[in-house]
Amino acid sequence: MKVHSIRYSDLHPVLQGKRLIAFDLDGTLIDSVPDLAAAVACALRELDLPEPSESDVRNWVGNGAPVLVERALAWALQAAPDPALQRRGYDAFMTYYGAAPSVLTTLYPGVQPALQALHKQGMTLVLITNKPERFIEPLLKHFELLDYFTLWVGGDSLAEKKPSALPLLHAAQTSQIPPSECVMVGDSRHDIAAGKAAGFTTVALPYGYNHGEPIEDSHPDLVLSSLTELLMTVPHATRTA
């Protein structure tokens, strides 16, 4: 038996029979913590409170902006913030972050070519983040990714956010693709929990923000080291006798 020819498949086997891929944003496509941390620090300074470090903020990202601000205030006060202070902190954070959401933020390696290739393959790509909706479009535009996505959902777009299945089911339903043909790709336990609850296949990336825990603990279907592995070239040996 000898190897007659080699063909290369463009897609990872986990994408076999799949038509929709839902991507998380923070910690999956973009390393946004430097800008988030800068905005949190400015907001706390405005309230005459101590400023957390970037690595503190890294552990607080994942449950949306209100919870990020609440965690920062609780850290600074060593107690839960009252609603009035939470409101002031949130408003200040939103103003500072809105003014500079992509100054220090970078795209993770391989993201652009992976999205471009998946889009070219005819995959429906959607974005599901817990970040407030108003920041999504400017960020996708800044990184020239907007055209790859047919739909985006923010943490404040619907009645529930990840780990709820709701935003994922909304994306599947809007795209008229059954959950069994959908994949959730993300960096945090909330992405994996939401994906499982929605009946999506789950793919995790270990380089983002997961509250300091290994993403393997959430038991995703697959862990990849970068998005380019979704396009892993697999040699197929066609054998002849």
Ligand SMILES: O=C(O)COP(=O)(O)O
């Ligand atoms: O804003 C957050 O808390 C996290 O956003 P993500 O869902 O894109 O990771």
Ligand SMILES: [Mg+2]
């Ligand atoms: Mg994330």
